[in-house]
Amino acid sequence: MRKHMLMAALLVTVLSGAAYADARTDAKEQVEFGIAVAQRGLWKEAIYRWERATQIDPNYAAAFNNLAVAYEHEGLLEKAGEAYERALKLEPNNAMVRQNFELFKEIHDRTTNQNQSQTP
Amino acid sequence: MTGPRIRISLKLLSLVFVAGAAGCASFYEIPIETPIAAKLDVSAFQRVFIAGFLAGGTDDVDGNVETVRLLRSQLRMKSNLRVVDADVLPLMDVAVNGGAQGQAAGPAADPREEPKPSSFKSEKDLEPYEHIFADADYWKKIGEEYQNPLIVTGWVLFTPHSQSGMVQREQEVIDPLGRRRVEPVREYMERKGFILQEKFVFIDGRSGAQMHSETLREERLYNQNDNTPALSSYFELMDEIIPRFLSTLSTQRVRGSRVLIK
Numbered sequence: 001m002r003k004h005m006l007m008a009a010l011l012v013t014v015l016s017g018a019a020y021a022d023a024r025t026d027a028k029e030q031v032e033f034g035i036a037v038a039q040r041g042l043w044k045e046a047i048y049r050w051e052r053a054t055q056i057d058p059n060y061a062a063a064f065n066n067l068a069v070a071y072e073h074e075g076l077l078e079k080a081g082e083a084y085e086r087a088l089k090l091e092p093n094n095a096m097v098r099q100n101f102e103l104f105k106e107i108h109d110r111t112t113n114q115n116q117s118q119t120p
Numbered sequence: 121m122t123g124p125r126i127r128i129s130l131k132l133l134s135l136v137f138v139a140g141a142a143g144c145a146s147f148y149e150i151p152i153e154t155p156i157a158a159k160l161d162v163s164a165f166q167r168v169f170i171a172g173f174l175a176g177g178t179d180d181v182d183g184n185v186e187t188v189r190l191l192r193s194q195l196r197m198k199s200n201l202r203v204v205d206a207d208v209l210p211l212m213d214v215a216v217n218g219g220a221q222g223q224a225a226g227p228a229a230d231p232r233e234e235p236k237p238s239s240f241k242s243e244k245d246l247e248p249y250e251h252i253f254a255d256a257d258y259w260k261k262i263g264e265e266y267q268n269p270l271i272v273t274g275w276v277l278f279t280p281h282s283q284s285g286m287v288q289r290e291q292e293v294i295d296p297l298g299r300r301r302v303e304p305v306r307e308y309m310e311r312k313g314f315i316l317q318e319k320f321v322f323i324d325g326r327s328g329a330q331m332h333s334e335t336l337r338e339e340r341l342y343n344q345n346d347n348t349p350a351l352s353s354y355f356e357l358m359d360e361i362i363p364r365f366l367s368t369l370s371t372q373r374v375r376g377s378r379v380l381i382k
Contacts, residue, residue, distance in 0.1 A: 038150060039150060065379075071377070
């Protein structure tokens with residue numbers, strides 16, 4: 001009985017590991033396709049691919065980083081900020097994500113805090 | 121025999137390594153253009169009228185006329201709105217003599233004289249005249265006259281400014297061997313220049329109501345010995361302010377690059 005339980009636990013661990021690896025492989029395919037289309041200027045398609053990647057593997061920092069870049073290019077600054085923050089939460093020491101985020105913040109701050117302006 | 125063979129295999133190995141590294145690049149730099157949406161929706165307007173400004177600070181530059189002229193020419197080049205070409209409003213005179221109410225009463229027997237720009241040293245000094253921007257009847261009348269445009273008005277404060285203190289500058293030195301080098305040098309300097317502050321008020325010409333306002337500020341200091349004319353400094357400062365003014369009316373694109381990661 002004990003032997004069976006041990007076997008079952010081992011099987012669950014192996015299967016979940018395999019599922020995780022599968023998810024990462026699938027997400028990576030989407031990310032790579034997204035990069036290829038973004039390099040050709042097809043940013044909407046890239047967004048679709050990277051959104052898919054983040055759904056398949058919600059722990060994939062690169063997918064969130066790329067999605068943030070694409071949102072930025074499309075002028076969706078709030079969404080870009082959220083995606084960068086998610087990427088940094090997953091990989092706080094990733095220098096490339098951090099650099100992208102710093103550059104993004106420069107633009108974002110300029111649009112939000114630019115001088116004193118008011119609309120009645 | 122073994123020597124050259126080892127060299128060839130090392131070369132091959134490094135080539136394979138380089139090719140492998142290139143094929144497996146895990147990040148890509150990509151240029152992007154971030155659109156920054158205009159702060160104001162001006163789709164309801166076909167025309168824009170840069171009406172005039174309350175001007176203060178110095179008598180050397182006519183802040184009202186120069187600002188109107190410069191903004192009109194920039195909008196002609198960089199906006200889809202048609203720019204109304206009309207006389208510049210003497211806004212200070214209008215504000216002093218009561219705006220729409222003053223005009224309705226007809227020409228006063230003893231009109232109040234408008235103060236000189238140099239009598240306004242700060243924003244506070246202009247405050248008593250700012251009521252003109254809220255005079256919806258006056259602006260509505262102006263709007264009717266020019267086919268209901270978007271009206272731009274506000275105030276311009278162009279004030280002389282001086283500052284003294286330690287300044288770092290780069291100095292070229294030649295060492296004993298005759299080589300040129302640039303070294304940072306800190307020195308006490310008295311500098312003078314100008315501060316340009318502008319408040320832009322955007323008014324709906326159909327109703328005379330204020331839609332939006334923003335205040336921008338730039339300053340520039342020059343060496344005491346540089347005799348930079350006030351007008352030239354004014355244009356330098358306006359170069360900095362104009363892109364921010366334009367971003368209120370039209371979408372701007374900011375170019376940059378980001379890194380995509382595999």
